[in-house]
Amino acid sequence: MKTTVAIIEDNAGICEELRHVFADAGDITCVAVCRNLQTALRVVPPLAPDVIIMDIHLPDGSGVTGTARLKRLLPVTQIVMYTISEDSEQIYRALEAGASGYLLKSTPPSELLRSVREVRQGGVPMTAEVARKVIHSFRRAGAARPPVETLTKREEEVLELLAKGFPSGEIAQALQIGLETVNTHLKHIYGKLHVRSRTEAVIKYME
Numbered sequence: 001m002k003t004t005v006a007i008i009e010d011n012a013g014i015c016e017e018l019r020h021v022f023a024d025a026g027d028i029t030c031v032a033v034c035r036n037l038q039t040a041l042r043v044v045p046p047l048a049p050d051v052i053i054m055d056i057h058l059p060d061g062s063g064v065t066g067t068a069r070l071k072r073l074l075p076v077t078q079i080v081m082y083t084i085s086e087d088s089e090q091i092y093r094a095l096e097a098g099a100s101g102y103l104l105k106s107t108p109p110s111e112l113l114r115s116v117r118e119v120r121q122g123g124v125p126m127t128a129e130v131a132r133k134v135i136h137s138f139r140r141a142g143a144a145r146p147p148v149e150t151l152t153k154r155e156e157e158v159l160e161l162l163a164k165g166f167p168s169g170e171i172a173q174a175l176q177i178g179l180e181t182v183n184t185h186l187k188h189i190y191g192k193l194h195v196r197s198r199t200e201a202v203i204k205y206m207e
Helices: 012-025 037-047 063-073 088-097 109-120 128-144 153-163 168-175 179-193 198-206
Strands: 003-008 028-034 051-054 078-083 101-104
Touching: 003 012, 003 037, 003 109, 012 028, 012 109, 028 037, 028 109, 037 063, 051 063, 051 109, 063 078, 063 088, 078 109, 088 101, 101 109, 153 168, 153 179, 153 198, 168 179, 179 198
Parallel strands: 003 028, 003 051, 051 078, 078 101
Antiparallel strands: none
């Protein structure tokens, strides 16, 4: 089954480039291209795409606000921010709003396609520049906060890899455990942290 994608981006040239990248992929179908937030809020929800590629700076509002509104309407849809901004505050605001990934517009097409496939499988894709900022903040926060007592050592290992953007399959390989075991750990982590998604789990753990 093909992955369906909606693009929310005000730059016509970038929209066309993304449309061609997805068309050439074979396993990804672009179902909508919206140039502003109001159009996106009207057009995208009925389509319920698997993934949304979201710009942060839109002519009629913030993509972060749009992410929060669309996640309320489409809780299963994964939203990947696609922007020129490496600002740490923007990154966290986007993740808190419900984004599952954060890519820079300098990302090569092959990496963009990999990220769309990864986020569909439960991963948290980020470009290297963004990942470094997140990991740095994660470590800094980790040194300052008390440990999360309710998580086991293995659950903390799973959560740390999750924070680095590893999908479930790569977490299983890194820890040399089965994929089903990873999913069981994730289920326990969600319950202990009182969250419903990978992004919420990472944010709460970093706090």
